[in-house]
Amino acid sequence: MTLHIEGVHKAYGDRPVLRGVDLRIEPGEVTGLLGLNGAGKSTLVTIVAGLLPPDAGRVLVGGVDVGRHPHRARAHLGLAPQDLGIYPSVTVRDNLTLFGRLAGLRGARLRERIDKVADALELEKLFDRQGRALSGGEQRRLHTALAMLHEPRLLLLDEPTVGVDVATRSRLLQAVRDLAADGAAIGYSTHYLAELDTLRATVAILHEGTIVRRGTLAELVDTHGRAAVDLTFTERVPDGLDFGPDAVVRGATVRLPSSDPAKTAAEALGLLGAHGSAVRSVELVRPDLETVFLSITGHLPQEVAA
Amino acid sequence: MITASLTRGAALARHEVRILAQDPSPLVALVVMPLLVITFLRPAFRSILVQEGYAAANGSEQAVPGLTVMFSFFVVSFGGLMLFREHGWHTWARLQVAGVRTVEIVAGKTAPLLLLLAVQFALVFGLGSALFGFRLHGSPPAAAAVFLALACWLVALTMLMFAVCRTDQQMIALTNVLTMLFGGLGGALVPVDSLPSWARAVSPATPGYWAIRGFRSVTLDGAGLSAVATPVAVLTGSAVVLAALAAALLHRTPTKSAKGTRGY
Ligand SMILES: Nc1ncnc2c1ncn2[C@@H]1O[C@H](COP(=O)(O)OP(=O)(O)OP(=O)(O)O)[C@@H](O)[C@H]1O
Ligand SMILES: [Mg+2]
Numbered sequence: 001m002t003l004h005i006e007g008v009h010k011a012y013g014d015r016p017v018l019r020g021v022d023l024r025i026e027p028g029e030v031t032g033l034l035g036l037n038g039a040g041k042s043t044l045v046t047i048v049a050g051l052l053p054p055d056a057g058r059v060l061v062g063g064v065d066v067g068r069h070p071h072r073a074r075a076h077l078g079l080a081p082q083d084l085g086i087y088p089s090v091t092v093r094d095n096l097t098l099f100g101r102l103a104g105l106r107g108a109r110l111r112e113r114i115d116k117v118a119d120a121l122e123l124e125k126l127f128d129r130q131g132r133a134l135s136g137g138e139q140r141r142l143h144t145a146l147a148m149l150h151e152p153r154l155l156l157l158d159e160p161t162v163g164v165d166v167a168t169r170s171r172l173l174q175a176v177r178d179l180a181a182d183g184a185a186i187g188y189s190t191h192y193l194a195e196l197d198t199l200r201a202t203v204a205i206l207h208e209g210t211i212v213r214r215g216t217l218a219e220l221v222d223t224h225g226r227a228a229v230d231l232t233f234t235e236r237v238p239d240g241l242d243f244g245p246d247a248v249v250r251g252a253t254v255r256l257p258s259s260d261p262a263k264t265a266a267e268a269l270g271l272l273g274a275h276g277s278a279v280r281s282v283e284l285v286r287p288d289l290e291t292v293f294l295s296i297t298g299h300l301p302q303e304v305a306a
Numbered sequence: 307m308i309t310a311s312l313t314r315g316a317a318l319a320r321h322e323v324r325i326l327a328q329d330p331s332p333l334v335a336l337v338v339m340p341l342l343v344i345t346f347l348r349p350a351f352r353s354i355l356v357q358e359g360y361a362a363a364n365g366s367e368q369a370v371p372g373l374t375v376m377f378s379f380f381v382v383s384f385g386g387l388m389l390f391r392e393h394g395w396h397t398w399a400r401l402q403v404a405g406v407r408t409v410e411i412v413a414g415k416t417a418p419l420l421l422l423l424a425v426q427f428a429l430v431f432g433l434g435s436a437l438f439g440f441r442l443h444g445s446p447p448a449a450a451a452v453f454l455a456l457a458c459w460l461v462a463l464t465m466l467m468f469a470v471c472r473t474d475q476q477m478i479a480l481t482n483v484l485t486m487l488f489g490g491l492g493g494a495l496v497p498v499d500s501l502p503s504w505a506r507a508v509s510p511a512t513p514g515y516w517a518i519r520g521f522r523s524v525t526l527d528g529a530g531l532s533a534v535a536t537p538v539a540v541l542t543g544s545a546v547v548l549a550a551l552a553a554a555l556l557h558r559t560p561t562k563s564a565k566g567t568r569g570y
Contacts, residue, residue: 049403071405079403085396087321089328094321101317102404104310130328146400 001062001076001153002026003048003185008057010043017043019209020057025185027153030176032196033189035206036297041189042082044206045156048187049079061154078152080144082159082189088132092123092142095131096149103150117145120175122168137164144172148179155179156187161195173198193289203289207296217289225287226257226295229265231279238275243268248298252280257295261285314406318414322388326418332384336426339380340373341433347373347495348438354497360526366440368497371521374430375514376489378460379481381419381426385464386477388415408556416464423457444524448534452520455541459513462545465552488514516540 003025010018017040025031035041046052048059050070059066059073066073087095096118100110118124121141126134134142144160157176161169176199180186188201196203196217203220205213213220232253248255258264261284272279285291293299326332344366351372352365360367389412392398401411434440442449471477489495491505492514498506509515520537523529 049399051399051402071407074403074405077403079400081396081399083396085400087325087395087397090321090324094324098317098321099400099404101320102314102401102406104313147403 001185002060003154003187004060004063005044005048006058006060008044008047008054008059010040010047010052010054016209018047018054021206021209021211023204023211023214025154025187027183027185028180030180030186030188030199030201032193032199032201032203033187033206034191034193034203034293035189036299039206040209041206042158045079045158045187045189046081048156049077050074076153078147078150078155080147080157080160084139084143086131086139086142086146089130091128091130092134093127095142095146096123099146100149105150113149113151117148117175120148120171120178121145122171137168140164141168141172148175151179151182152184154185154187158189159191160188161190161192169195170198193293196289205293205296212296213292220292221287221289224292224295225289226259226291227261227287228258228285228291229256229261229268230254230281230283230285231256231265231268232281232283233275233278234280235278238278241271241275243271248294250299255285255294257291311407311410315410315414315417318401318406318411319417322415322418323421325388326422332381332422333425333429336377336380336422337429337433340370340377340430341437343373343377344369344434344438351497354500355526358497358499363526364439366434366438367443367525368518368522370431370434370438370440371525372492372494372518374427375456375492375517375521376485376494378423378426378456379485379488379514381423381460382464382467382484383478383481384422385416385419385461386468386471386474386481389468390474390477409553412465412468412552412556416461416468419461419464420457423460424453427453440525442525444528444533445530448529448531449521449524451531451538452517452524452534452541455520455538455545456513456517459541459545459548462548462552463513465556466548469552469555488512491515493518513541513544 003023005021005023008018008021009016021044033041033044043052047054048066050066050073053067061073061077064073087098093114096114097110100113105113118127121144123141123145126138131139131142140160140163144157147155147157160172164172173195176186176188188199190196202216203213204211213224230253234252236252237249237254243254243256246257256264256268265282265284269276269279269282348365348369350365351368352363355363355365355368392401392411398411431440467477467480471480491501491509491512493501493509494514498509498515501509516537520534523533527533
């Protein structure tokens with residue numbers, strides 16, 4: 001089922017967050033939605049689910065306008081919001097059963113779906129535990145499972161791997177890939193770029209209210225990725241050095257984007273003079289999604305996540 | 307569409323019963339409060355009833371149903387908490403995304419209050435007969451009919467209050483005031499005939515009046531079904547009006563979920 005976002009604007013009070021977002025996600029496609037904290041990823045996802053009206057623009061889910069026919073549009077939509085939403089005082093099984101029944105599942109089919117998502121997210125051993133007796137990562141898994149029970153044709157996952165351990169993360173990514181292989185369109189917001197590779201996802205970068213980059217990983221890296229040199233100092237970047245307008249300083253590291261990193265490294269070291277002894281490492285960085293993201297936003301995604 | 311709606315409402319109601327079963331503390335308040343007050347007021351009610359001409363009365367005929375009715379109003383606060391905590395749990399938005407309409411959420415989650423009320427009445431009436439010599443005297447189906455009409459009225463009020471109130475605090479404050487007002491005016495604290503004349507005049511505008519009048523005719527006059535027809539009709543009729551009003555208001559405010567929680 002295709003997701004079609006057209007010219008969506010949204011402001012909270014007089015503070016604009018989305019300023020004309022256009023985005024299309026095709027059936028079978030996983031799209032990673034990237035952006036800094038506060039970029040508006042959750043706002044966009046909430047608008048797509050019809051929980052928040054946009055100020056302008058529209059969202060079509062399988063051709064159905066979410067604003068006009070929210071109930072019809074939601075029939076095939078699953079959303080795991082960023083805020084955990086589970087029932088704390090009943091068991092994992094009761095949580096799953098409720099949402100299965102609400103989706104019209106019953107009897108053997110309901111049990112089958114519960115077993116399927118429980119297997120995908122490793123919830124079997126937790127069936128009889130109350131929601132509040134789960135760890136943070138376990139709660140996140142249940143929370144995500146509730147959105148996948150009814151095999152949605154459009155699945156929106158807002159930072160599903162926050163606080164989830166490595167083993168579960170790979171199962172979750174596998175489950176998402178399986179859904180996409182079955183033809184579901186998937187919107188996946190995250191701060192962990194490596195996940196997008198695993199998901200074979202396409203990328204949409206949300207920055208300052210619009211989608212500023214859109215394409216496959218390879219396309220973005222080819223067209224927008226620049227190699228770079230990372231100069232890391234032992235304590236902090238010394239004052240009074242001019243590395244040029246493209247340099248990005250993060251903590252004790254200066255990143256110098258460059259199409260010829262070896263040459264740039266040599267030049268930079270020459271520039272250091274007396275500060276040369278304060279350098280801890282020099283690293284040549286190949287272009288990848290991180291360098292794309294950094295060149296647009298001035299931050300690395302893992303800094304955002306931390 | 308109607309059956310899908312009922313299915314979703316029923317699924318939510320079943321789920322809510324499970325939540326209630328995990329923490330039945332509301333029941334303690336609903337049962338213990340009337341029993342305590344009955345202990346204090348029964349002797350006074352006895353003198354009043356004897357004066358009214360019920361020579362054999364022991365006071366429980368008025369005290370037990372009257373105070374159970376009065377404290378039954380607290381289910382409206384509990385219902386409010388049950389609804390508003392869905393926002394705190396962030397599950398309200400999830401129910402909406404799961405295709406549940408606001409009216410279905412509210413109806414599904416408040417329907418189990420009927421069960422809570424049934425247990426309250428059964429326990430207070432049962433303990434009242436063990437502790438205070440309470441007897442029904444009249445027809446049990448008549449008492450059951452009055453109970454059911456009152457319970458439906460309370461569920462409808464819960465829906466309406468939720469439609470009107472913006473926060474759970476508001477709902478609880480308003481309910482506490484209504485409990486005292488409707489209970490006092492309805493004759494739960496002193497019989498209606500002993501109320502000040504202005505209060506006697508407005509008393510029939512309160513549900514407590516009709517419920518207590520219905521129960522009194524069963525416990526004091528030994529009445530059957532036909533004798534409680536008027537109170538049952540008044541309560542049921544106004545319950546339908548309240549529920550319709552609530553449904554209309556909830557229908558107009560599909561974004562109710564936005565309150566309390568960020569963004570959702
Ligand atoms: N209910 C709200 N009222 C006012 N401002 C809000 C509300 N929700 C979000 N905002 C603001 O809108 C902006 C976008 O928030 P949003 O949650 O969509 O960002 P995000 O991209 O999901 O960020 P994160 O990576 O931290 O999850 C932020 O500046 C936030 O402070
Ligand atoms: Mg977010």
